[in-house]
Amino acid sequence: MDVAPTRPVPAKRRPIPGGKSVRVWRWTVITGVALLVLLVVHMIAHHFVVDEVGGLRTFQQVLEYISSPLIFTVECFFLITVTTHALMGLRAVLFDLGFGSRTRRRIDGALWVLGIVTVAYGFFLVGTLASRA
Amino acid sequence: MSQTTSTDRIPGLEERTRRGPVLRKGVGVSPSGWFDPRGRTIGSWAFAANRITGLGLVFYLYLHLGVLTMLLVGESMWNDFVELATNTVFLLLDVLLIFGILFHGLNGVRVALVGTGIVPDRQKALFWAFTVIGTLLLVYAAIHVLGGE
Secondary structure (H helix, E strand, O other), X not given: OOOOOOOOOOOOOOOOOOOHHHHHHHHHHHHHHHHHHHHHHHHHHHHHOOOOHXXXXXXXXXXXXXXXXXXXXHHHHHHHHHHHHHHHHHHHHHHOOOOOHHHHHHHHHHHHHHHHHHHHHXXXXXXXXXXXX | OOOOOHHHHOOOHHHHHHHOOOOOOOXXXXXXXXXXXXXXXXXXXXXXXXXXXXXXXXXXXHHHHHHHOHHHHOHHHHHHHHHHHOOHHHHHHHHHHHHHHHHHHHHHHHHHHHHOOOOOOOHHHHHHXXXXXXXXXXXXXXXXXXXXX
């Protein structure tokens, strides 16, 4: 019985020279640029327009602030972006410690779990507060 | 015959050779080397400071989430925290946080501009320009944060 020659499976992603670390670095830059906007919005809207000392809102002011759909959306984007950027930066630092490939894979897995848990908890936090307003 | 090759300049190569072939797979300066001030250029100072501020900001991210959890507990707990967080020590820590954000953010812009090839050969000029911008923003923020005292 003749068997048809198998063709190489086409890669799902376009290969980038330098591999995964270069891809991660590019995402670090992209999220960093996004953070420039989101962090400035967060700092000004959250702390710099508040008259109280230290720029901290009272409990009621926080609930009113987070219940705005626009602010809620911006804060959710901010949470995802800052968590992604932070954990990719942490990955770069950890990888520079010179671990082997198995440990690197474990670090990658652990950071994915940490990132998902962080974002999930953040969504739970802002969602609960918005629902109490 | 003593001939200097490019491998002679790899940091820690001699130690790695002494310890064996595959004991340390990474290249570059070890983390303890970040704090070694000898023979540093502005670029390597900025690299070390960028990593230290970055690690500080990761710590602060989780601290911030922890603090915001107080909002779930109730109004009295949040108001107690606000009272505590508006004393001078906390406000000075806020200024330190803003310094970390400004340094990490502006240095990140510099690294991105150089690394992506948009401004490949103006590292030092960018560093000093962002230092001036960052200092001005920090002074403004510090006055705003501490001014209400």
